[in-house]
Amino acid sequence: MRENVRTMDSASAGQNRFQSHFAGTRLRLKDFPDLAGMYSVKVDLKDDEPVSSQTAPDEMPPLGFAKAQFHDTYIISQTSDSIVIIDQHAAHERIVMENFKAGLAQENSVATQMLLIPEIVELSVSEKMRILENADNFEKLGLKVEDFGSKAVIVREVPALIAGADTKKLIKDLASEINEWGNAFSLTEKLHKICATMACHGSVRAGRKLNIEEMNRLLRDMEKTPHSGQCNHGRPTYVELKIKDIEKLFDRR
């Protein structure tokens, strides 16, 4: 009995914490006039996630359990009373971004990863200047960049959060990003912009196949991450379609 009460309490506390981070995007019928697109969903009929069907509603996590991925870009999960569609890249990008910000908040706690083979990145003279001018900012975030000859920089360490990202492309993107800054930004704003660009490069891409376990890990990470209902650009990371709304579509009530 005691056990039960505690489980329910912690489940609802978790839910409240999650909901207080953001108001999730509820898809209303009027927002969804054309259901034709849904027919292209390839649903995996075998149940890869037996846990989900045996879980009592109280233990259902807010974003439910992943059921399938479609177009290698969206995850479909099921909660006790809805279907949730998650944009895997937008969601992951937000998680990486929030991890960066948390690391920044505690000085020098952004974990880095040494590159076995340092990456030499060829740049134009102006790109190189912009990158080196911001080398200190990059270093705060775990990206170690140094001068390397007349038209290149060398990257020796990258943030562990984005290990595996395409370093050359990241440096090029940072250079063009900095070009758009002007002088109006504070240091914090600059750091956050660098975080956002790095998060984009380090996040799981649209178009990557995920297995059920990876999808569920992403959902659980979203539930723990502040602001995970919106991507770094303010777009929703998921939409929720309530079963009662789906039933209306089929004239079931």
Ligand SMILES: [Zn+2]
């Ligand atoms: Zn992105």
